[in-house]
Amino acid sequence: MSEMEEKIRSREEDLEAVRRIVAGERSLYDSLVMKYSNRMFQIAFGLLGNREDAEEVVQDAFVRAFRGLKSFRGDASFETWMHRIVVNLSRNKYQWNKRRGFHVNVSMTLEGRDADEAALGEEMNIPDSTMDPNRLVEGKEFEQSVAEGIGKMPEKLREVMVLRHVHEMPYERIAETLECKVGTVKSRLARGREVLRRLVGL
């Protein structure tokens, strides 16, 4: 079975599961939770950079999804629907943390306004440390600096970067999740990579 066929099969199975859950087989919801917990957690963790917050968001997302299951019409896959819920809840959490002074970072200068695509990241005043050999660290330390860099990116760039890196999510699905155009995803990813490269000093 090709990867595409596998995805279609998985999507159809999910839709069938949702139909049966709504019809009364509630225990099937456990399977959906178990199937998607890790993936949803990775998205929330990538966006928030904090395990406790990510776990809280994912649990809340599954609870909300269950409560609204009858409103799920199947236009998008269950997985994409869950992605949207997790991203939305993560945004709320991030904003809430920010108001309380948690996760203060350079991206805060851009928060709260819809900066135009070309401007995203321009005002961050990131020092260009490309030539600094001390920044070329390897292994865990490098992973950590990449993760910190992600945390310092403007929210919109961070979202596309995280979604893309969770199981190489296709552009179309990222666009569906963020409810934007595929062209926007492409330009944000390019910009995000550029910003992140500078943040980690490569």
Added chain:
Amino acid sequence: MNSGNSKRECPGSEMLSLWLDGELDQEERVQVEAHLRSCPDCRKWVDADKRIDEAFTRYLDQSLHRDLPFRILAGVRRELEREPIGTVSPFPHRTHLGPSFFRIAASIVVGIGAVLLSIRFFSENHSSGSSSGLPRVSAPIPSMESSDAFDHAVTNRDIRFLGNRRESAQLGHDHGAVALTEMTAVSSDGKLRDAITSAQGLDRVPQSIAANVHHVWAVQDLDSVQRDIAVFAEKNQIAEKKRVLAENKKGNGVKLNLRLTKGQLVDLVRECSESGMELLSPQPPQPETSLFTGDADTVVQYNADFVLAHRP
């Protein structure tokens, strides 16, 4: 990247990003690759992006923990117990109330629920004349008997079967069990009964007993699960094979089929080596990923036929 070089027009960051993601059509891909062969600046650019991509993917993968799905499931079930499926939008509104408002509201709801459950708990104990004094654990969760979740947990021996509720309650208290439930009427499911039989290390469980017994299970923290699995495997299969082999000094080895995680496999190879034996595999063990939790690496197991032999 040198976009100012007229002889070697660089493709631009968006084009390189699309190339990295395999999103270019054939013609564009060929052009970009031809350019990369001749432009060290752009090669450096994409190499840096590749390193960052790989590091970030690793970082996200390492954020996972084996018991995470179980913990989330337990939390979701606690929240949803006896709740009807509704039609409300699951999407949050951007609000200034913040999570603290919802947390307080949820606490009130949970608090009321806890009081009601406590009343039920005590009244049940009182009516049955029990005075066990057990540590308080979560209220019974609806049976998972028929769910994929349980079958998976059985197959992977992520669960430990216990003979009675008291022991399980103590276990839940000691280990911070992430899920606790009751199992009933296992007799209709032969597979499940077999799993219970093997997990308990018994030769067989008579159907009449299995049909009536209430099995209580708990998912424990990862380390203790792994220890249990190791103990189980040691006692029930490997030790036996080792004994057979040790008695037959000139034998060619004994076959055994194992279904273990990578870490357990590594440990087993070391243990065999320490006791003068070696574990041979005619074919490389194939990783299996359960459908149950998608492609999460936490449930990958290796299933293969091995030969346990004396080390030459």
